[in-house]
Each structure stands twice: as structure tokens, then as C-alpha cells.
Amino acid sequence: MALLQMFLKLRGSAQSVTRAWGCAPAMVGSKRCQHTARQDTCNWQLLDDCFELRYGGLVMHFNYVWLRDHCRSASCFNSKTNQRNLDTGSIDLDIRPTKTRVDEENLFLTWPDGHITRYNLAWLVKNSYEGQKLSAIQPRILWNSEIYTNAKVPSVSWEKFMSCDEELKTFLNNFLLYGIAFVEDVPATIDATETVTKRVSIIRETIYGRMWSFTSDFSRGDTAYTKLALDCHTDTSYFQEPCGIQVFHCLRHEGTGGRTLIVDGFYSANKVLERSPENFELLSRVPIKHEFIENLGNHSNHMIGIGPVLNVYPWNNEVYMIRYNNYDRAVINTVPHNVVQRWYVAHRQLTDELRKPENELWVKLKPGKVLFIDNWRVLHGRESFTGLRQLCGCYLTRDDVLNTARSLGLQA
Numbered sequence: 001m002a003l004l005q006m007f008l009k010l011r012g013s014a015q016s017v018t019r020a021w022g023c024a025p026a027m028v029g030s031k032r033c034q035h036t037a038r039q040d041t042c043n044w045q046l047l048d049d050c051f052e053l054r055y056g057g058l059v060m061h062f063n064y065v066w067l068r069d070h071c072r073s074a075s076c077f078n079s080k081t082n083q084r085n086l087d088t089g090s091i092d093l094d095i096r097p098t099k100t101r102v103d104e105e106n107l108f109l110t111w112p113d114g115h116i117t118r119y120n121l122a123w124l125v126k127n128s129y130e131g132q133k134l135s136a137i138q139p140r141i142l143w144n145s146e147i148y149t150n151a152k153v154p155s156v157s158w159e160k161f162m163s164c165d166e167e168l169k170t171f172l173n174n175f176l177l178y179g180i181a182f183v184e185d186v187p188a189t190i191d192a193t194e195t196v197t198k199r200v201s202i203i204r205e206t207i208y209g210r211m212w213s214f215t216s217d218f219s220r221g222d223t224a225y226t227k228l229a230l231d232c233h234t235d236t237s238y239f240q241e242p243c244g245i246q247v248f249h250c251l252r253h254e255g256t257g258g259r260t261l262i263v264d265g266f267y268s269a270n271k272v273l274e275r276s277p278e279n280f281e282l283l284s285r286v287p288i289k290h291e292f293i294e295n296l297g298n299h300s301n302h303m304i305g306i307g308p309v310l311n312v313y314p315w316n317n318e319v320y321m322i323r324y325n326n327y328d329r330a331v332i333n334t335v336p337h338n339v340v341q342r343w344y345v346a347h348r349q350l351t352d353e354l355r356k357p358e359n360e361l362w363v364k365l366k367p368g369k370v371l372f373i374d375n376w377r378v379l380h381g382r383e384s385f386t387g388l389r390q391l392c393g394c395y396l397t398r399d400d401v402l403n404t405a406r407s408l409g410l411q412a
Ligand SMILES: C[N+](C)(C)CCCC[C@H](N)C(=O)O
Pocket: 208, 212, 214, 222, 223, 224, 233, 234, 235, 236, 237, 325, 327, 328
């Protein structure tokens, strides 16, 4: 929590300075602002180290360098490319505006060189730390098996999915909210599986190939290539950037068992946060290693990924990635002995949550039913099985899935 406390402290000290700085012509101001339909009062003060703005129900604090840096005038910002022209390295780090003016919708600051910046007040609300802190980067519905089942998430079907953007949008909306989504009635081939994934994103080629198809032949040095049960886990936790999405399509299974286990890792992480913030903090602070060492036939690989089990945004504690794979977790040598015990306690609490039967969703994948899993959020596993079972799929690059979602107007 140290970093968060630092943030809060910094904000606290900014707030405690109430008298305005130097010899600015107008240091405190007030104006009735017409903002959309309602009347909003807009109050501002030039504080020592920031500009304080009260507007739209928020008290916001803007650093002066930030304000200069975010000038959207034609000379500072190219609105065609949405890129900054202004050289941030040229801003005086002690810069202060020399003049301040507010009208119904805008704040105007004049800088020492005479340059004037206009900020739309609604834009400031949206882009202030205080405004941002209130909202999640990615709105989600955390689920256990009952919540997911009761939600009756509409499934999408191959034909419509391939031809209709609205159907793709429905699918991506489900995927963003729940971290899993299905496409039904897909032809049971590797080619069709590839076609369906390419509708969503770019395939991420890895040491396992581009499209992969595997069975219990131990062709690779990993338990996935056996008939054994697998406890819930995230894949490629031994990559510096674990794969964003995993796609599974069971092309055939003649035998028993082999159901797929799916668990919302963020639901469990949230339970840990609610019950023990200290444990949550340990899991989000302590970096550990995952490792994949393969020496089998013509496959020789050594992958190492380092990072905490829970990756959170420091300003709102929102989890954005979980790395949890007890098979692939490497020797812990990044943690001092007095922290290790506490880390194991925290890890146990998360494990207990993940393994609660009510949090487990079990599905039998059948030919035709393609499952997309958010590998940064949802853990998967499987029941042991008998007989011939062939699974194909691939990994997708996360940025491109989110890019597709945003291009369809979804928040991602
Ligand atoms: C999916 N596919 C069979 C290609 C690879 C499986 C990788 C399994 C590995 N233990 C991990 O969790 O990353």
C-alpha cells in the first residue's frame, strides 16, 4: 500500500495549501457555468503547486506542468494524428500561468510566453485523476458458477458471427464482461477454428506454434499433453507478457472425463481483497518467477516470466492480470524469508478461493463449440480423461482483441 499512500499523501499536501501563489492577477475565481442541461458552479484557485478546480461535483487538482503539457492547441497537438507536437522536455518545470479565465464551458490559461491554452471543462473532468479514479478501466461482472449460469449469457453462432458485426459485438461484450465467450456451430476443423479467431484478433504465435492441435501423446514436455487432470491455472505465466486470450476447440473425444474447468480469477482475488487487504497487497506486490524448461526431442525451450500473482493499477486497485500456475511456478528466490511465510499464507487464501466448488464452472467442450478465455483473468483446468481426445486452438494478442472491441464502440 506504500505507493498508494504516497499518492494519497501527495494529494493531501496539495489540498492543505490553501493560499494562492505569487502575484497571479486573479488567484481565486467563481463562475456559473452552463454545462449540458444543468447549471454547474465552477470554482477555481491557483494553489502553490496545482490548479484546483471544483466543477461537475468534483474537486480536481491539476499540476501546472501537466496543464502546459496537455495543451490541445494546433501548435501543441496534432488533432489529425492525435499526437503531441509539444516537446515536454522544453517546459519549465516551475511553470505557472500568468492569467486565468473561465467561461461557461472552458478554462483559459495564459502562459509566461503569451501562449493561451483552452481546456474544455468536461474534458478536464474526464481526464482528471479525481475523475478517473472513480471509474474502472474495464467494467466487469465477477462471477462464480451460479452467477454465470443465472446470467444466461446469450451465445453466438458461427454463421451470424462471421457475417454480422452486431453478433461480433455481442460476443466481445460477453467476453469483456465475463472473461469467457463461446461461438457455437463452428465446423470441427483447425481451419474453421482459425477463421473464427481471426474475426476477433491476430493470432499470437508462440513456442507451441500458431494454430496448435494436441492430444495426450507427450509430444511436448508439459502435463497438458497427457491424460492427467489439471488444476486451474493461467497459461504462459512464464512469458514476460502472458498470452492475452486462449482459444479451445475440442475436435474429438472418444472416451470419458475430460471436462474443462473454468474459474474467474478476479472473483477470487476480489474475495481476498474483501477478507484480507494485507494478503491482497502481498499478492500484488511480491514478484515471483514462472518458468518453462523443455528438453524433449527437437524442442528445447527456457522461458522465464517475472511478476506478482495479481497485477493491479495502483490508483484504483483494479486487478488487470492474474498469473497463477502452480505447475509452472519457479523457485522463489525473489522474496526475503520473513515475507515468504506471509506470501504463502496469502497464496493459500487465494488458492482456497479458487478451489471452492461454487466458484468452478465445468463444461464439456464438444466439436463445434469454441471457447475463448481471457487468460489474464480466467483460469482453466481439466478433468482427467480416457480415450482419444484432440483439442485445437491458439493464443491471441490481447491488444488486438481490445482494439477490435473499441472499434465496435465497446469500452475496453
Ligand atoms: C495450449 N497448449 C497445449 C498449446 C500449450 C499448453 C501449455 C501448458 C503450460 N503448462 C502453460 O500453462 O503455459
